[in-house]
Amino acid sequence: MKTLLVLKTSVNGEQSHSNALLDQAVADARQRFPELTVIExxxxxxxxxxxxxETVAAIRAGVADTEAQKTAIALAETLVAELNQADAVLMGLPRYNFTAxxxxxxxxxxxxxxxxTFRYGENGVEGLLPNxxxxxxxxxxxxxxxxxxxTMTPWVTQVLGFVGLSQVQFIHAENMAMNADVGLKQAQTQLQHWISQLS
Incomplete structure (x- = not known):
């Protein structure tokens, strides 16, 4: 593996359990792959x-008339380019009010x-991102x-599969409000196993 894309979504910054798990996983991945490039x-x-x-129309057409549209197109292009560049994706998704x-x-x-990142063909939707x-x-x-x-796990499965990412392993760290240490340890073990399977 040459490039790992890491997506953090928590609003809690340094206090975030999901961010802490991702940081530890990145450290583990760097040990396994010394030349690893991490896009965070x-x-x-x-x-x-x-x-x-205004911005969605610009992204669809690829044409910008305003600064807001130019910014939106540039961001959309960058985010897709990061996915195309990556050999694996690691994302942290804290559950807020039962969803991402x-x-x-x-x-x-x-x-x-x-x-x-997707198209409609004779057999329905086809994801275009590398799987x-x-x-x-x-x-x-x-x-x-x-x-x-x-409801979060099936939604994430569906939306990632829609763009071609069907190799999704879910790692759940639960009961963070009651017994965080146990959930974090279990998640760390699963992440270490996931990293060990990468090549």
Whole structure:
């Protein structure tokens, strides 16, 4: 593996459990791959603005008349380029009010682009991104994995698969509000295993 894309989405900065797990995983990956290039994008610190009618039209057409449109097109191109450059993706997704952070939804809106990352063909939707391994680290205050309340896992599976990323391994760190140490340790072990499978 030459390049790892790391996506952070927590609003809690240095206090974030998901960020801590990602940082440790990156350190482990660097040990395994000494020449590793890490592209880190903090979607909270490096704001990904919500699209509106002006900016979404510009991204679709690839034509900008305003500074806001130019900025939106440039960001969309950069985010897709990072995915195309990566050999694997590591993302932290804290569960906020039963779903992913708003910054991640905004990110998806920038990368899900017709004829760029997906297209409609005779057999339906075809994702166009390289199908590289993805580790999605979901941190939760309670325990939701495998219950009807976990609407987040199927949504992430669907939206990433839509653009061609179907090799998604979910790593759940649960009960963070009650017994964080146990959940963090279990997640770290799973992340170490995921890294060991990369090549």
């Amino acid at each position: 994008r903090d979607l909270n610190a490096q704001s990904v603005p919500t699209l509106n009618s 952070p708003a910054s991640f939804k905004n990110y998806i809106d920038y990368i899900a682009r017709p004829r760029i 590289i391994p993805v580790a999605a680290v979901i941190t939760s205050g309670g325990a939701y994995q495998g219950t009807a309340a976990d």
